[in-house]
Amino acid sequence: MSDFVNNFWSIYVTAITLGGIIGCLLLLYLTARKKVVPSADNTTGHVWDEDLRELNNPMPKWWMWLFIITSVFGFAYLAAYPGLGSFAGKLGWTQLGAYENEMAKARADLEPLYAKFTSMSTEDMAKDPQAMAIGERLFMNNCAQCHGSDARGGKSFPNLTDGDWLHGGTPEKIRETITGGRIGIMPPMAAAVGTPDDVRNLSHYVLSLSGSPHDSLKASLGKSKFTACAACHGMDGKGNQALGAPNLTDDIWLHGWGEAAITAMINNGKHNEMPAQKDKLTEAQIAVLASYVWGMSHKDGAVRQ
Secondary structure: OOOOOOHHHHHHHHHHHHHHHHHHHHHHHHHHOOOOOOOOOOEEEEEEOOOEEEEOOOOOHHHHHHHHHHHHHHHHHHHHOOOOOOOOOOOOOOHHHHHHHHHHHHHHHHHHHHHOOOOOOHHHHOOOHHHHHHHHHHHHHHOHHHHOOOOOOEOOEOOOOOOOOOOOOOHHHHHHHHHHOEEEEEOOOHHHHOOHHHHHHHHHHHHHHOOOOOOHHHHHHHHHHHHHHHHHHOOOOOOEOOOOEOOOOOOOOOOOOOHHHHHHHHHHOEEEEEOOOOOOOOHHHHHHHHHHHHHHOOOOOOOOO
16 A cells, blocks of 8 residues: 555555444444334334335344345455555555566466477567467557567557567567567657758658659759768668667558658657566576567568668
8 A cells, every 4th residue: 555645645545444344333233222012003103105105124133144244344355455454454454565476376387388499599489379379469469459469560550570670589589588588769859850841851851762652853952961861770761679679671561651741750769678678487488478479570580681
């Protein structure tokens, strides 16, 4: 319960919780004191549909004891487990601790299964049906949310099957990416390029590098402005994997293509992040997952880096 910013909220939660249980017991006590008067008709006095009356009988004993047992259980539970504000409970149980224990047990159970893969190369694991089946499940649980179940990605999420790698597609680089994650930043470049017309001309020049539809006149005017981009993408526009700068000549557009999309990129920049998996997956799991990802882009036997 460390989320409480001060003691007031801890006391508030404790008072509401205990007050609810005590109030329930008090209500049971007051109800149990009511006695049936033999000489009266024992109704509430309300009448519906001319002749329907509601009886006012005491609560059945078994029902009352069920409430009492439930209340006693509630007190015992709150003494043993967290529930009263910042009180941690006598057993010291925490949600995080339970999760970590379950994960540790799962890793211990799976360790013999992964042991056979530790001595295998990425290429060999990519040919092993059992390793790929495990890799597929790891991918579905940890990667498919962004890259898609078929690993083909989508806008702003890289396609892992086409051999176009921002940071390199070697087994070592893939493991590095999965382990530590990646942060990609393109700063806004409009001020360095010039006027809005200069930005649009540059957009057409960028389109021309990949042979995409463009205005050749605007592209020729924008060529000189590409020097502002060359520091990362290179003068030839082929990118730089050391920086994670995309290749602009291959007609693969991570964030959309066309004058509007490229102009927006130049004007506004872009910040992308892939979260690190080192705290979620073991080294053996990362090795198997990296082999699966590597295999997705090498199904045809082509060498892609």
